[in-house]
Amino acid sequence: xxxxxxxxxxxxxxxxxxxxxxxxxxxxNLGDPLREMVGQSVSEAERQQLRDELxxxxxxxxxxxxxxxxxVQGDLGTSYFFKEPALDVILGKLPATLELVFxxxxxxxxxxxxxxxxxxxxxxxxxxxxILGWSILGISIPVFLTAILLIYVFSIELGWLPxxxxxEVDLIxxxxxxxxxxxxxxxxLVLPCISLASIMLPxxxxxxxxxxxxxxxxxxxxxxxxxxxxxxxxYYLHALKNTMLPVITVGGVQIGTMVAYTILTESVFQWPGMxxxxxxxxxxxxxxLIVAYLIVVGAIFVIVNTLVDLIYGLINPTVRLAGKSx
Amino acid sequence: xxxxxxxxLEIRSxxxxxxxxxxxxxxxxxxxxxxxxxxxxxxxxxSGAGKSTIGxxxxxxxxxxxxxxxxxxxxxxxxIANLHGEAIRRIRGxxxxxxxxxxxxxxxPLLTIETQLVETILATLGGxxxxxxxxxxxxxxxxxxxxxxxxxxxxxxxxSGGMRQRVVIAIALAGDPELIIADEPTTALDVSxxxxxxxxxxxxxxxxxxxxxxxxxxxxxxxxVTDRVAVMYKGNLVEMGSTxxxxxxxxxxxxxxxxxxxxxxxxxxxxxxxxxxxEQVQSRSIDVKNHWLGQQDESFAAEHKAENGILLKVDxxxxxxxxxxxxxxxxxxxxxxSDHVSFEVREGETFxxxxxSGSGKSTIAxxxxxxxxxxxxxxxxxxxxxxxxSDKQRIPFRRQIQMVFQNPYSSLNPRMSxxxxxxxxxxxxxxxxxxxxxxxxxxxxLDHVGLGAASGVKFPHEFSGGQRQRISIARALATRPxxxxxxxxxxxxxxxxxxxxxxxxxxxQDELGLTMxxxxxxxPVIRQMCDRVGVMRYGKLVEVNETETLYASxxxxxxxxxxxxxxxxxxxxxxxxxxxxxxxxxxx
Numbered sequence: 001x002x003x004x005x006x007x008x009x010x011x012x013x014x015x016x017x018x019x020x021x022x023x024x025x026x027x028x029n030l031g032d033p034l035r036e037m038v039g040q041s042v043s044e045a046e047r048q049q050l051r052d053e054l055x056x057x058x059x060x061x062x063x064x065x066x067x068x069x070x071x072v073q074g075d076l077g078t079s080y081f082f083k084e085p086a087l088d089v090i091l092g093k094l095p096a097t098l099e100l101v102f103x104x105x106x107x108x109x110x111x112x113x114x115x116x117x118x119x120x121x122x123x124x125x126x127x128x129x130x131i132l133g134w135s136i137l138g139i140s141i142p143v144f145l146t147a148i149l150l151i152y153v154f155s156i157e158l159g160w161l162p163x164x165x166x167x168e169v170d171l172i173x174x175x176x177x178x179x180x181x182x183x184x185x186x187x188x189l190v191l192p193c194i195s196l197a198s199i200m201l202p203x204x205x206x207x208x209x210x211x212x213x214x215x216x217x218x219x220x221x222x223x224x225x226x227x228x229x230x231x232x233x234x235y236y237l238h239a240l241k242n243t244m245l246p247v248i249t250v251g252g253v254q255i256g257t258m259v260a261y262t263i264l265t266e267s268v269f270q271w272p273g274m275x276x277x278x279x280x281x282x283x284x285x286x287x288x289l290i291v292a293y294l295i296v297v298g299a300i301f302v303i304v305n306t307l308v309d310l311i312y313g314l315i316n317p318t319v320r321l322a323g324k325s326x
Numbered sequence: 327x328x329x330x331x332x333x334x335l336e337i338r339s340x341x342x343x344x345x346x347x348x349x350x351x352x353x354x355x356x357x358x359x360x361x362x363x364x365x366x367x368x369x370x371x372x373s374g375a376g377k378s379t380i381g382x383x384x385x386x387x388x389x390x391x392x393x394x395x396x397x398x399x400x401x402x403x404x405x406i407a408n409l410h411g412e413a414i415r416r417i418r419g420x421x422x423x424x425x426x427x428x429x430x431x432x433x434x435p436l437l438t439i440e441t442q443l444v445e446t447i448l449a450t451l452g453g454x455x456x457x458x459x460x461x462x463x464x465x466x467x468x469x470x471x472x473x474x475x476x477x478x479x480x481x482x483x484x485x486s487g488g489m490r491q492r493v494v495i496a497i498a499l500a501g502d503p504e505l506i507i508a509d510e511p512t513t514a515l516d517v518s519x520x521x522x523x524x525x526x527x528x529x530x531x532x533x534x535x536x537x538x539x540x541x542x543x544x545x546x547x548x549x550x551v552t553d554r555v556a557v558m559y560k561g562n563l564v565e566m567g568s569t570x571x572x573x574x575x576x577x578x579x580x581x582x583x584x585x586x587x588x589x590x591x592x593x594x595x596x597x598x599x600x601x602x603x604x605e606q607v608q609s610r611s612i613d614v615k616n617h618w619l620g621q622q623d624e625s626f627a628a629e630h631k632a633e634n635g636i637l638l639k640v641d642x643x644x645x646x647x648x649x650x651x652x653x654x655x656x657x658x659x660x661x662x663x664s665d666h667v668s669f670e671v672r673e674g675e676t677f678x679x680x681x682x683s684g685s686g687k688s689t690i691a692x693x694x695x696x697x698x699x700x701x702x703x704x705x706x707x708x709x710x711x712x713x714x715x716s717d718k719q720r721i722p723f724r725r726q727i728q729m730v731f732q733n734p735y736s737s738l739n740p741r742m743s744x745x746x747x748x749x750x751x752x753x754x755x756x757x758x759x760x761x762x763x764x765x766x767x768x769x770x771x772l773d774h775v776g777l778g779a780a781s782g783v784k785f786p787h788e789f790s791g792g793q794r795q796r797i798s799i800a801r802a803l804a805t806r807p808x809x810x811x812x813x814x815x816x817x818x819x820x821x822x823x824x825x826x827x828x829x830x831x832x833x834x835q836d837e838l839g840l841t842m843x844x845x846x847x848x849x850p851v852i853r854q855m856c857d858r859v860g861v862m863r864y865g866k867l868v869e870v871n872e873t874e875t876l877y878a879s880x881x882x883x884x885x886x887x888x889x890x891x892x893x894x895x896x897x898x899x900x901x902x903x904x905x906x907x908x909x910x911x912x913x914x
Contacts, residue, residue: 219431225387226426227446227497228419241436316436317481 008309012302016295020071023294024064027287067291076295077288081281086292090274094296095176096166097273100265101258103193108201116208117243120216121235132209135202143261147195147268154191162188164270196265200254204247211246215239245316252308256301332403333360334537335384335505340397340407342376342383353379353392357563359556361505361537366528368548368569369541371558372584372820373791377541380558381507383407385422386414401505420450423498423536425527427510429490433482439466439493440478443500450501465496469526488519495526505537512547516682517847517891524551543820545588546850546893549573557581587825589850591892594874597832598825598854618758618767619774619806620838626722630708637809637841638671643693643703663689664700665865671809676835676842678856678873680849680888686865687845688732691811694843695729696720707809725755728802732814734794738786744797745782748772751804771800775830792823799830803838810835811843816851828855849892853877861885 042050051057055066067077076087119128155163167188169177179185215221216239224234263275270276274293281289342354354376361367369377382388384399386409399407406417418424426432433442440462447458466474469492482490491511498506508527512520528551531538540552548555548569555572557565557580565578576582587598644667646660663686671677679687692698694705696712705712712723731737738747748768751757758764769779775796777789786794795815802810812831816824828851835842844855852859853873860870861884869882880886 219426219428220434222387223424223426223432223494223497224434226385226418226424227449228415228417228501229445229449230415233445233449238434238437242434245436318435318483 004313008306012306015302016298019298020068020291020295021064023291023298024067025060027291071295076292079281079286079289079292081284081286081289086288087296089277089289090292090296093272093274093277095178096271097259097262097266097275099179099189100192100196100262100271100273101255103189104196104200104258105255107193107197108204111197112201112204112208113240116205117212117235117240119205119209120212120239123213131205135205138198138202141198143195143199143264144268146198147191147265150191150195151268161190163191166272192265192269192271195268196258196261199261200258203254204251207250208243208247211243212239215242218242241315245312248308248312248315252304252311256304259297259300332400334363334365334402335539336360336398336400337380337384338398338400340380340383340399341395342379342388342392343395344392346391352395352561354383354561356397357558357561358397359563359566361539363504363537364531364535365554366531366538366540366552368552368555369539369558370543370545370548370555370584372543372822374560375558376561377558378509381424381509381539381541384507385418385424386410387424419446419498419501419503421501421504423501423503423506425491425494425498425506425508425511428514429487429494430514432494433490435482438479438481439485443478443493443497446497446500461500462496465499466493468530469493469496469499470522471496487515488523491515491519491523492526495523495530499530499534499536502534503536505539506531507539507541509541510543511540513542513544517849517888518682520547521550521891527551544893545573545585545821549893557584584822587822589821589824589828589848589854591850591853591877595854598829617770619771619803621806626726630710630726632673632708635672636670637673637708638694638843639704639706640670640690640694641668641704641706643667643690643700643705645689645693645698645700662686662865664693667703667862667865667867669860669867669870671841671843672858673841674839675857676844676855678852678859679843679845679862680847680852680859681862682847682888684864685862687862688813689865690862691729691813691843691845695727695811696724721755725751725757725805726807727809727811728805728807729811729813730795730798730802730815733818734791734798735818737798738794738801740786742785743782744772744777744784744786744789747786747797748782748801748804751801755805757805767804768800771803775800775803776826790823791819792827795819795823795827796830799827799834803834807840809841809843811845813845814847815844817846817848824851831855849888861888 055063058066070077074087075085078084079086079089082089115131119131122128151163154161162184165188166177166179167184169179169185170181172178172181179189216235221234221239224238225231229238260275262271262273263279265271266273266276267279274296278290278293280286281293336358337360338358340354340357341352344351344353357376357380359367369380371377379388379392383392383394384406388394394407397407398405401417401421406414409417433439440459443462443465444455444458447453447461448455451458451461462478463474466477471477471489471492477485482493485493495511498508506527511527512523515523524547527538527540530536540547542548552569555567555569556563557572557578559580565572565576565581567577572581573585576585589598643664644662645664646662649659649661665686667686667690669677679690681687689698693700694712700713703713707723707727710723712720715723742750745765745768748771749764752764752767753760758767768782772779772781777793777796777800781789781793786797789797798815815831816827819827831842831844832855834840842855844852846852846855856873858871859873859876860867861876861882862868863884869876869880869885871881876885877889880889
């Protein structure tokens with residue numbers, strides 16, 4: 001177990017190193033940060049001096065070394081626009097994004113498991129066919145279009161739900177702004193969560209269905225039937241548990257990906273999260289903020305994947321044992 | 327519902343159909359037989375005979391679209407042939423227990439043994455969890471699993487194959503059934519474990535007065551445990567009688583040919599008798615002596631001659647596999663797949679390697695064929711140490727040593743036509759001119775192994791297991807090897823097909839003067855095929871001797887144990903058998 005964690009930590013650090021290198025490398029190609037920082041009146045000589053001060057004229061590797069030296073101490077640079085440490089800016093926006101992703105994940109889990117299982121057990125029923133047909137549609141429609149349609153129907157025509165922003169938020173754990181603890185915040189979460197979930201939900205339903213169909217054809221399911229067990233127990237214990245193994249592996253990666261997908265959703269709903277911030281940072285050529293964002297998202301990916309492997313080990317006894325004795 | 331005084335289970339004129347787009351396929355037609363309390367009835371037949379289908383039909387587990395078209399299944403007088411859903415569920419486990427073939431796949435890998443046993447008891451007998459747990463412990467003891475308290479908490483992967491099958495039997499007995507249907511319960515197990523499991527089933531049936539239908543393709547199993555036997559052929563029950571009568575005085579022609587195809591343990595046969603009732607073999611044999619196949623590469627043969635008649639010498643070969651990786655050397659664990667193994671193979675003989683699974687016999691084969699590199703030791707082929715050669719230097723030797731693999735389903739590339747599969751080695755080694763010459767050789771090879779030249783355009787999935795093994799053999803012969811390694815070439819095949827393949831190998835050896843190494847776990851087969859035999863266990867070669875000597879007076883304790891576990895088929899009908907006069911090993 002310890003060895004497993006140690007190995008994952010080393011792997012994670014390597015991945016982070018590569019991510020930092022790549023994200024730092026692209027900042028050179030983002031355009032001239034000085035154009036955004038200073039006004040028209042500043043002369044070329046002053047600009048040159050500012051570049052020197054910021055270290056923008058040094059060779060790439062020198063700049064990268066300087067960046068990394070600070071980065072390991074938790075300093076990912078200072079945002080040109082906010083004039084604050086980039087990491088602080090991102091961490092301030094993080095709760096909004098994580099809550100959005102969390103809400104969407106919850107929605108996916110609650111809907112995809114019953115739907116996928118139903119489709120596997122009743123392959124011939126019209127309801128399964130409807131679910132599968134709809135899921136094709138769901139995969140095909142881009143997130144922003146779903147979002148705009150949702151806003152049009154539920155906010156503009158019906159007027160049931162707010163169309164932008166987070167609404168009221170409460171402070172929990174000191175600095176975490178949460179929308180989960182009051183009605184207004186929850187109402188604001190509904191549409192963004194649905195549209196963020198819309199791209200992954202069909203994928204999950206299809207994945208669960210096909211894995212479940214496979215599980216239902218195994219010998220142990222046939223043996224469970226021969227044992228005289230009730231069908232419900234066979235479906236929801238024997239088959240479902242085995243179905244979840246591959247789903248967890250794929251699911252973990254997909255949930256990580258959803259953090260990236262928030263860029264679209266957050267833009268449409270003016271959601272004050274990291275994705276929205278990232279888009280603004282790109283427009284402003286706020287290089288340190290962009291680099292910091294890429295690194296933070298990379299770190300989230302690594303953490304989520306490690307967690308997924310741990311959960312997988314909890315469900316699968318074969319893996320757990322190997323981890324223990326290794 | 328009338329409680330009849332009759333049999334425990336009576337099957338009357340059962341017909342099972344599988345409707346499909348291309349019409350209705352009849353899997354079982356008009357089968358009738360009965361099982362009494364405490365009796366074990368064997369249902370024997372080859373693949374596709376419909377024997378498993380009957381077992382599945384009894385408890386409504388036919389895979390769709392299969393259905394019972396007509397006939398009755400009477401369980402103590404009550405007709406259960408057309409029960410479905412809840413009604414049949416009450417019978418499953420409670421009145422009829424089921425044992426499946428492969429204990430590796432019939433237990434859910436993610437649930438503990440306790441969960442799987444307790445749920446069965448609760449579903450069939452009801453009662454409290456407490457009672458179910460106590461009964462689980464009792465069951466585990468009665469099927470002979472040591473330390474049941476500890477074992478109950480474990481998962482299936484922590485059990486060996488034999489132990490898993492014991493768990494499966496415990497589960498089958500959990501609901502105190504009156505009848506057990508065992509579908510090939512020992513096919514996936516080693517001989518020593520097979521014996522224990524069969525003994526267990528027999529004891530439990532006697533003690534508990536449980537009736538048993540034992541579905542199998544293995545005559546040895548039939549001879550060991552059954553009271554009566556029903557012989558199935560293509561969905562029909564061709565003959566039924568007491569085990570003794572069926573084995574010694576078979577009446578039906580199919581039964582007779584089936585029994586004659588069983589490898590015998592008592593006498594060595596020259597050839598297996600021609601088995602009728604099986605896939606037709608088109609043979610247009612070629613005159614091998616004057617054919618391309620019979621012509622060796624003279625210059626290579628002259629350079630690499632067998633020394634003192636010894637073609638291959640395996641000397642002190644070691645190979646270990648890491649089973650557990652660890653950062654520190656001392657924490658790593660290894661399994662010795664080959665532990666100081668040394669033996670010689672004489673030119674023209676058939677050398678057998680026998681042992682149970684995991685004994686390292688396939689590892690040796692792969693080391694000789696150059697698929698594994700040994701940690702130490704040498705493989706000396708006609709005076710050249712193969713382990714010291716570079717990959718490039720080794721190529722001409724690879725041509726000399728060819729292999730026929732165990733599984734005919736996975737050892738052929740499904741995307742290549744049979745013609746290409748056989749032509750590939752010829753092209754790779756540039757043994758013949760491309761185009762017409764190669765095509766002609768492939769066609770001749772196909773004819774010679776009994777498939778017919780026309781099969782070249784087909785793909786592997788269009789063939790049966792036995793036919794695929796013929797393709798494998800043709801592929802191995804395509805490089806004109808002198809040394810042929812057969813790694814369990816018939817263990818995936820039916821007995822009658824096995825007899826054909828073994829005959830083919832014998833013929834080819836005579837015609838081409840091949841030296842063969844024949845690997846099998848099946849002692850009777852080894853006896854029929856080999857001149858000399860080596861016995862392997864845990865990576866060690868424990869005994870090597872002439873086949874006849876080894877079978878007559880085994881020296882090593884393990885060999886004696888293995889031989890005692892051989893199914894006793896001494897009384898098999900000897901009709902139409904050609905026994906072999908003491909054949910001398912050709913010493914070149």
